[in-house]
Amino acid sequence: MLLENKVVIVTGGSRGIGRAIALACAREGAHVAINYWGENDASYHKRSAVETVLDEIGALGRRAIAVEGDVSQPATATELVAKTVDAFGRVDVLASNAGICPFHAFLDMPPKVFETTVAVNLGGAFYVTQAAANQMKAQGDGGAIVATSSISALVGGGMQTHYTPTKAGVHSLMQSCAIALGPYKIRCNSVMPGTIATDLNADDLSSPEKKSYFERRIPLGRLGRPDDVADVVVFLASDLARYVTGAALLVDGGLFVNLQ
């Protein structure tokens, strides 16, 4: 198994790509701490999503805890790491994945939408990476951090002017942290998913025209699934990628390169 007895933190691990990362890590032998937030409105059936993931990990014979908290708050990161160490004794891998993408036009974007998107997507990645790296440094035997960036770090979106810069920022954060944390044998990489069908874009892809537009643009002929991304995160977290740091891997079915 690629992550036998490793301890993995996944932010935004209750649904979508983060849930798939948590399950893929558990399948490879890891114990998992799952952070999540913002699921207390009725449409998300509070805690049921994360409780389901906890059950699924338990069924795989691995241990899991859930830690609720908004990653845009620095205290969430320190609490998440402290609770993980309380439960499992250490942290080997961080999957910094939590993110939001409230689609909005540029010219009338309310400052609050911009500020919240930056705070969650970039601020959250910064604080949790910092907290996990300090724990890994104290342990003294390295670690792996894999951030969920996006194809949107490389290309624009007219309804994503607040979002795409955060994903470029996450990619850049991993590059700089690869340098800052290399001396502690902590590897830092990112994945860049293309269009993966999750709650994040369910509204956007609810139009059959938009969905089939994407499918036509993707050389592999289908939207991504969360596990397409999760398996790449496992690879980057594992010893198979022991000499990989500061890298970014597109996981997009070829969408990015498809000019014509």
Ligand SMILES: NC(=O)C1=CN([C@@H]2O[C@H](COP(=O)(O)OP(=O)(O)OC[C@H]3O[C@@H](n4cnc5c(N)ncnc54)[C@H](O)[C@@H]3O)[C@@H](O)[C@H]2O)C=CC1
């Ligand atoms: N779905 C897609 O096509 C793509 C998604 N991504 C990125 O993948 C990551 C996960 O996205 P999805 O799984 O699609 O989204 P999702 O909406 O299915 O799940 C989001 C997760 O993040 C958590 N979350 C939201 N706000 C939070 C906060 N303030 N603090 C802590 N947790 C929070 C939620 O509890 C949930 O677990 C995001 O960073 C997103 O930008 C990147 C490229 C493509």
Ligand SMILES: C[C@H](O)[C@@H]1OC(=O)[C@H](O)[C@@H]1O
């Ligand atoms: C939410 C979008 O559909 C999704 O997220 C991203 O990062 C890319 O822009 C995808 O298309």
